[in-house]
Amino acid sequence: MTFSIVARDPEDGVFGVAVSTAVPCVGAGVPHVRAGVGAIATQSYTNVRLGIDGIALLEKGLSPEAALTALLAEDEQAAVRQCAGVDARGRVFAYSGAQCVDWYGHRSGDNYSVQGNMLVGEATIDAMEAFEASKGHLSSRLLKALEAGQAAGGDKRGRESAALVVAPFAGDAWAKIDIRVDQHHDPVAELRRVFNLMRERYRKASEVAKEELGE
Secondary structure (H helix, E strand, O other): OOOEEEEEEOOOOOEEEEEEEEOHHHHOOOOOEOOOEEEEEEEEEEHHHHHHHHHHHHHHOOHHHHHHHHHHHHHOOOOHEEEEEEEOOOOOOEEEOOOOOOOOEEEEOOOOEEEEEEEOOOHHHHHHHHHHHOOOOOHHHHHHHHHHHHHOEEEEOOOOOEEEEEEOOOOOOOOEEEEEOOOOOHHHHHHHHHHHHHHHHHHHHHHHHHHHOOO
């Protein structure tokens, strides 16, 4: 019922998740991100414990595979879950339970993973792998991947919500991005509109601050 991407920028240590689905409030349950630690997406009959407890285990030094595998072993409904994570060392792990609703699956690469379930088809995930060739800030790259997935079909039930969460390098909590779109006929497009508006206003605010400081 959802397609998402989790990723890390190895150059500046930024983590993020972008996600969209055909039910409301996807931003409240699927993305879990912590600066300096990692990012997890938990979806398909979402078990938020995989995200909350998973991030806590990453912070203790466990790899995404060790953390999520341990949590899934305690989950009686693991067969219908889907999750993925990346940590501060760039280690990536993705899991798709055998009872997720078709089409479902995942692809993993260096510092990222794309995954989805209840999709129109495999093309959604294939298109999101365009993340590898994209340039720019991680937030923009995540959004481009989400847009590619939506253009390729996305959730077969329709469109309703989307979210983009990016945590910067540790110690710079003010730079966190957390944008959510709910109950919208085209949530990914609306996410892009709000993202562009936010970026432009931040740019103008930065220019004003430099002028006041005489820079």
